Amino acid sequence: MTPMSVRTPDTDENTAPHRAGFACFVGRPNAGKSTLTNALVGQKVAITSNRPQTTRHTVRGIVHRPDAQLILVDTPGLHKPRTLLGERLNDIVRTTWAEVDVIGFCLPADQKLGPGDRFIAKELAEIRKTPKVAIVTKTDLVDSKTLAEQLIAIDQLGRELGIEWAEIVPVSAVGDKQVQLVADLLIPLLPESPPLYPEGDLTDEPEMVMVAELIREAALEGVRDELPHSIAVVVEEMLPRENRPADRPLLDIHANVYIERPSQKGIIIGPKGSRLKEVGMKSRKHIEALLGTPVFLDLHVKVAKDWQRDPKQLRKLGF
Ligand SMILES: Nc1nc2c(ncn2[C@@H]2O[C@H](COP(=O)(O)OP(=O)(O)OP(=O)(O)O)[C@@H](O)[C@H]2O)c(=O)[nH]1
Known part of the structure; x- marks a missing residue:
């Protein structure tokens, strides 16, 4: 039998330098940024929801590879600001863009390029230094002809605005298609x-912020259209319960759910507190999975009048 060679060939893989840096995904609300971040990192770190503008905090997910470390910064969607909160969010987005090493511009395959995408693309064109990769998301929702048309439209958009795409890559985070390729190209x-x-x-987001986001995600589920942007969650305290046996720890978490108006209280709390109870149960499960410990979750609903428009309240709520 001929002996097989076991010598590792001197490929690029062995000689390539280690790389590490920051990437952020931008795109209009609902473009699929959080879902892609989660798919790349392989664990739920960013918060997804089918409601727009749910990502308020800069959440980093980290892709570890032998030859590279890709740190993903998930920003809120850039949008036409209507409130002070909207303006602050846009500032956060622009600052992030200028600081990262690469920007991934997410454009859903199932929607024609619209004014929202153009608005962001124009802003992107202003950030000259940072390389930009166009990422066509949700490819599982379209046929190959529609996808091809989208790729061409994005290429044209780049030419028109003077953006030179480093790459244009189609991906389906839900269908698990080409997710690794996105990392390979970034x-x-x-x-x-x-x-x-x-x-x-996986993330350096402070645990309390992630816990707050999990509660907010649960609180958003199933509420009516105008309410999502009126909810903010602040974790006041996270403390191990005293005098517990070592093998049965319990973490006490006290959190406040803030709404803007007293009239919204009923929607959040539900008949006889049923909705809030459900929010508590749902988010507790996710928090326990995140922290790996049993949790006692104490939720309170508070009114912070018009918090989206009040700088003092915004600071208190972490913006
Ligand atoms: N079919 C399909 N749906 C997707 C895919 N990626 C995301 N979605 C859905 O699109 C919706 C929005 O996705 P998110 O990841 O929350 O979008 P986002 O861009 O982070 O949204 P904001 O946080 O609002 O800026 C969710 O309902 C996702 O399940 C995909 O690859 N295929």
């Missing part, structure tokens, strides 16, 4: 650098 655009985070870290 990584070469990162600077040479040793790893920036310890291996195994």
Whole structure:
């Protein structure tokens, strides 16, 4: 029998320098940014919902590879600001764009390019230095002809606005198509650098903020159209319950759900508190999975009058 060679060939893989850096996904609300972040990181870190503008905090998910570390910064969707909160969110987005190493512009395959996409693309064109990758999301929702047309439209949009796409890549995060390819294309655009985070870290978002987001996600489910933007959640305290046996720990979490007007209280709490109870049960399950410990969750609903328009309230709520 001929012996098989076991020598590792001297490929690029062995000689390629380690890369590490930051990428952010931008795109209009509901473009699929959070879902793609989760698919890339392989664990639920960003918050998804079928309601627009649910991602308020910059959540980082980290893709670890032997040769690279891709740190994903998930920003809120850029949109026409109507309130002070809207303006703050847009500022956060622009600052993030200028700081990251690469921007992934997410455009859903199932919707023709519209004024919302153009608005963002124009802003993107202003950020000259950062390389931009166009990512066509939700490809599972369209046939190949529609996808091809979308790819051409994006290419044309780039030409028109003077954006040179580093890549244009179609992906389906839900259908698990080409998710790894997105990482493969983003990584070469990162600077040479040793790893920036310890291996195994998935996010550096403070736990309390992630817990608050999980509660907010549960509170958003099934509420009527105008309410989502009126909800903010602040975790006041997270403390291990005292005098518990070592093998049966319990974490006490106290959180406030803020709404804008007293009239919204009923919607959140539900008949005889049934809705709030459900929100508590649902989010507790996710929190326990996230933190790996049993949790006692204490939720209170509070009115912070017109918090979206009040700078003092916004600061208190973490914006
Ligand atoms: N069919 C399909 N649906 C997707 C895909 N990716 C995202 N979605 C859905 O699109 C909706 C919006 O996705 P998100 O990931 O929350 O979008 P986002 O861009 O983060 O939204 P904001 O946080 O509002 O900016 C959700 O209902 C997702 O389930 C995909 O690849 N295929």
